[in-house]
Amino acid sequence: MGYIGYVNISSTVVHFFLGEMKYNLYVIHRKGLSSPLVGAMLENSALFVGYAQGQKLIRKFLHGEHDLEDLEALPKLTLPELCLAGGFSGIAAAFVLTPIELIKCKLQVQEARMYEASISNRNPATRFTGPFSIISHTLKNEGLTGFYRGCGITIAKSAPTSAIIFFTHETLTRSFT
DSSP: OOOOOOSSHHHHHHHIIIIIHHHHHHHHHHTTOHHHHHHHHHHHHHHHHHHHHHHHHHHHHHHOOOOOSOGGGSOOOOHHHHHHHHHHHHHHHHHHHHHHHHHHHHHHHHHHHHHHHHHTTOOOOOOOOSHHHHHHHHHHHHOGGGGGTTHHHHHHHHHHHHHHHHHHHHHHHHHHO
């Protein structure tokens, strides 16, 4: 009885955007998922910008080539050189990712503490109301460097991972073209 049949595709789309989408965006905002979504967007941007800049650095310092506007005129880099450029992209991504991961982890730890307090019938002490609360608290108490605590380990994870990803991508691209 509660089933609503859709007349056509447009009524389905309208129902989704007016009903479900609004609810899902609310849930994303309230559950702290907006920070990881923004983080993923920024991480991917940093990865590809870092990859392009890594290629430029390799061309400049290993080959003595200067910036050329025509990418077709540039000689192809070897796979190990592209792997190194991928490592550069991981370093760039780490500088973007570390503050976002810090915010996400603090929200998750707080959520776990609130759950633990509810089980043991204690009053949970809510400290942060969301990502902006964490940003202002960290800036006030630790300064800008507080956002980069743990950056070294993030670089140690991101640089080799990105190097492998871009090496694999370039290897597969070259083998299929």
